[in-house]
Amino acid sequence: MTEANAAALAAATVKPRRRRRRIRGGDVLDHLVLIVGSLFMLVPLLVVFQMTTVPDVEMIRTGPSLQIGDQLDENFDKAMFEASGFSGQNTGTRMLVNSFILGIGFALGKILIGMMAAYAIVYFRLRFATLAFWVIFTTLLLPLEVRILPSYEVVQKLGMLNTYQGLIIPLIASATATFFFRQFFRSVPEELVEAARIDGAGPVKFFVDILVPLSKTMIAAMFIIMFVFGWNQYLWPTMVTTEEDMFTLVRGIKQITQTLEGTNVPEFGRANLLALIAVLPPVAVVIFFQSWFVKGLTESDK
Amino acid sequence: MWLPMLLLVPQLIIIAVFFYWPAWQAVQSSLYLEDPFGFGSTFVGVENYTDLAGSSEYMRIAWFTVIFTLLVTFLSLALALLLAVKADKVIRGAQTYRTLLMWVYAVAPPVAGFIGLIMFDQSWGPLTEFARSLGWDFKLGVNYFDTATAMVIVSVWKQVPVNFIFFLSGLQSIPRSVREAALIDNRSASGRFWDVTFPLLAPTAFFLLIINITYALFDTFGVVDTLVKGEPGNNPMTLVYKVYVDGFRGNDLGGSSAQSVILMVLVLALTIFQFRLVEKRIHYT
Numbered sequence: 001m002t003e004a005n006a007a008a009l010a011a012a013t014v015k016p017r018r019r020r021r022r023i024r025g026g027d028v029l030d031h032l033v034l035i036v037g038s039l040f041m042l043v044p045l046l047v048v049f050q051m052t053t054v055p056d057v058e059m060i061r062t063g064p065s066l067q068i069g070d071q072l073d074e075n076f077d078k079a080m081f082e083a084s085g086f087s088g089q090n091t092g093t094r095m096l097v098n099s100f101i102l103g104i105g106f107a108l109g110k111i112l113i114g115m116m117a118a119y120a121i122v123y124f125r126l127r128f129a130t131l132a133f134w135v136i137f138t139t140l141l142l143p144l145e146v147r148i149l150p151s152y153e154v155v156q157k158l159g160m161l162n163t164y165q166g167l168i169i170p171l172i173a174s175a176t177a178t179f180f181f182r183q184f185f186r187s188v189p190e191e192l193v194e195a196a197r198i199d200g201a202g203p204v205k206f207f208v209d210i211l212v213p214l215s216k217t218m219i220a221a222m223f224i225i226m227f228v229f230g231w232n233q234y235l236w237p238t239m240v241t242t243e244e245d246m247f248t249l250v251r252g253i254k255q256i257t258q259t260l261e262g263t264n265v266p267e268f269g270r271a272n273l274l275a276l277i278a279v280l281p282p283v284a285v286v287i288f289f290q291s292w293f294v295k296g297l298t299e300s301d302k
Numbered sequence: 303m304w305l306p307m308l309l310l311v312p313q314l315i316i317i318a319v320f321f322y323w324p325a326w327q328a329v330q331s332s333l334y335l336e337d338p339f340g341f342g343s344t345f346v347g348v349e350n351y352t353d354l355a356g357s358s359e360y361m362r363i364a365w366f367t368v369i370f371t372l373l374v375t376f377l378s379l380a381l382a383l384l385l386a387v388k389a390d391k392v393i394r395g396a397q398t399y400r401t402l403l404m405w406v407y408a409v410a411p412p413v414a415g416f417i418g419l420i421m422f423d424q425s426w427g428p429l430t431e432f433a434r435s436l437g438w439d440f441k442l443g444v445n446y447f448d449t450a451t452a453m454v455i456v457s458v459w460k461q462v463p464v465n466f467i468f469f470l471s472g473l474q475s476i477p478r479s480v481r482e483a484a485l486i487d488n489r490s491a492s493g494r495f496w497d498v499t500f501p502l503l504a505p506t507a508f509f510l511l512i513i514n515i516t517y518a519l520f521d522t523f524g525v526v527d528t529l530v531k532g533e534p535g536n537n538p539m540t541l542v543y544k545v546y547v548d549g550f551r552g553n554d555l556g557g558s559s560a561q562s563v564i565l566m567v568l569v570l571a572l573t574i575f576q577f578r579l580v581e582k583r584i585h586y587t
Contacts, residue, residue: 026491030388031395037385038402041459044417047428051420063426117313120306132310135317141573142321145520145542146565149549149558150324150331170320173313203305232410234524235546250410250524257416257528275416282408287401294404297464298471 045279052076052273059268075269079277082270090244090252092274099231099248099278105168106230107223114177114222115215119207121178122185123193133182139175144236152239162243171236177222180299184218185211221296224289228282249278325566332559343556350560360544360561367540370454371518378458379507379514382465387495389466390473400470407463411521415528418456429455443531450538453529457522464517465510472506473499505579512576519568541565 047064054069080092117136121129144151151170160166188211196206212219237251247255256274260266286293332350334343354360389399409417421429422442433440440448476499484498523542530537534547541561549558 027392030392033384033388034392034395034399034403037381037388037462038399041403041406041462044421044459048417048420060425063423064420064428113313113316116309120309124306126306129306132314136313139317139321141569142325142566143516143520143569145523145545146562146569147321147324147328148546148562149555150327151320153327154320154324169316173316173321178313228408232408232413234410234412234527238527239550250412253410253412253416253528257419257531260419271416272420275413278413279409282410283405286408287405290401290404294467294471297467 045276048272048275051268052276054269056265056267056269060266071269075273078267079270079273090247090255092249092277094245095247095249095252095274096277098246099250099281101164102167102233102237102248103227103231103281105164106171106233107226109168109172110174110177110226110230111219111222113172114174115181115212115219117178118181118185119211122182123203136173136175136178139173144171148235148239155240161240162246164246166240167237167246168230171230171233174226177226180222180296181215181218183299184215188214217292217295220289221292221299224285224293225296227285228293231282249274253278328559328562328566330559331555332563334556336553336555346556350556351564353557354560354564363539363541363544366450366538367519370450370457370522370538370540371515373454374457374461374518374522375511375514377454378461379465379510381458382462383469383503383507385462386466386469386473387499389470403466404463406460407467409460411457411460411524412528413524414456414460415525418452418525418529419531422452442529443533443537446536446538449529453522453525453538456525456529457518460525461514461517465514468506468510468513469503472503476502508579509576512572512579515572516569519565 050064050066050068051059052075053072054065054067055071058069080096083091117132120126121133126132155161155166155170158166160169192210193206196210201209231248232250233248234250234253237248238254241247241251244255253275256271260268260271331343333345333347335346335349336343385403389396389403392399406414419442421427422440423430424442427440427442430440430442440451442449442452480498480502484494488494488497519540520542522540523546526539526543527546530539534543539547542565545558545561545565548554548561552558
């Protein structure tokens with residue numbers, strides 16, 4: 001091999017390598033930041049998961065470790081089917097069912113009355129449409145937290161404590177959903193409305209046969225956001241449900257925490273498993289329907 | 303004519319019954335002093351408000367809320383911005399990172415608080431042990447400062463994903479042509495970020511600022527409630543939690559209502575501020 005050849009060869013091998021390394025340098029830093037960030041989000045949940053796989057007695061002695069035990073089945077049975085409260089009705093299964101009822105009822109309710117109101121505001125020449133719009137708007141000014149006690153009293157007077165309707169109905173007035181659909185309905189071309197009118201479709205038919213199918217994606221996006229939002233409600237369920245068979249998982253978390261304080265052998269297995277189950281459905285929804293979720297979130301809040 | 307009315311009625315009834323009426327009740331009972339045994343109430347005018355202004359405990363809680371809100375807002379925005387910029391840049395694994403960084407959005411605040419209790423457990427919590435290894439004897443629920451620290455950390459953990467999602471979608475909506483122009487004009491990555499990307503993100507950031515302040519004020523209720531373990535006593539708490547404690551546990555209806563009204567005014571101010579910004583935002587885009 002001549003010197004020139006060797007030099008050319010060296011240049012040929014060195015050059016691309018150097019370029020690749022330079023790209024990698026910045027890249028490595030980016031990935032490092034992202035990995036640390038991802039771990040910051042993920043590790044706490046892994047700790048909680050690890051604790052559901054070991055016996056409680058061992059947990060008290062050593063705390064969370066890297067070892068995955070074999071108690072998951074047992075803890076799962078205990079959490080889902082054995083009652084923890086006084087009434088014997090506070091099982092994980094019961095709470096899971098209640099959580100689903102709240103999440104789905106909340107989402108459907110918001111979408112339904114939001115769409116109805118938006119339809120009325122956009123498609124009818126109402127004199128008080130603007131007024132109705134502003135009335136709905138003011139709900140943004142009155143979050144539940146600033147009217148806790150009197151709201152509780154209203155529900156109490158209506159005899160709706162410890163009922164699903166008391167749990168769901170006061171929460172479903174929604175400026176967000178109304179504005180979201182109002183925005184969308186406005187973007188529906190005027191020609192479509194005229195075509196429907198020429199074909200003799202009445203306002204109800206137009207809504208059901210044309211507008212609802214057109215809004216499918218919007219409805220899906222809104223449903224995902226609102227399901228997660230409803231599932232995660234805490235303050236309102238804490239106040240209006242006092243009977244244990246009405247608890248949702250998120251509402252029950254406080255009772256779960258208290259079992260860690262009082263008892264002789266704190267039931268970490270059960271508590272952590274319930275916390276995990278309280279987290280999984282909404283997280284699954286967010287992960288599996290990610291693009292709809294992001295769409296619903298970024299387009300509805302603005 | 304009856305149809306649109308019918309469509310609007312459900313929403314309007316709910317608003318009247320569960321929003322306006324309770325809000326009015328709050329304003330009204332904030333002017334009365336309720337007998338603790340429920341035998342009646344006396345009109346006291348603004349005394350409930352002046353009591354609050356004179357209460358050193360209320361002022362302490364108000365200050366804590368301000369500092370807590372600033373810390374949570376700043377930290378979660380800064381972290382999320384950093385992560386969003388990086389997630390926007392990488393190609394390999396972008397989707398995985400995005401998922402890993404946004405799933406916590408779906409965790410309920412009290413569950414986040416519960417996870418905080420585990421991480422900061424007195425005897426073996428991983429974060430307690432970490433603090434100890436730095437010579438910090440961390441005592442959640444006992445030491446005021448330590449509990450406050452845990453509240454901030456848990457609240458930030460819970461809030462980073464929302465900000466991340468909005469920042470990332472903001473970054474991705476910056477046109478390719480603008481990025482390429484910036485690439486030609488400005489060689490340093492940080493210079494490009496501060497001169498081009500950041501101003502273009504400003505509307506998103508302003509919007510998120512309000513969202514975060516509202517979150518720290520109101521939605522952290524669940525975090526506070528679980529982290530104080532049902533014993534508010536000596537522990538830090540936010541103004542919203544104080545309304546709940548006074549109204550439900552302390553049975554101080556007048557005082558609690560006055561606090562509610564103060565919060566209503568705060569929300570009103572924030573909303574006006576937000577809409578001012580939205581007007582600006584239109585100017586930007």
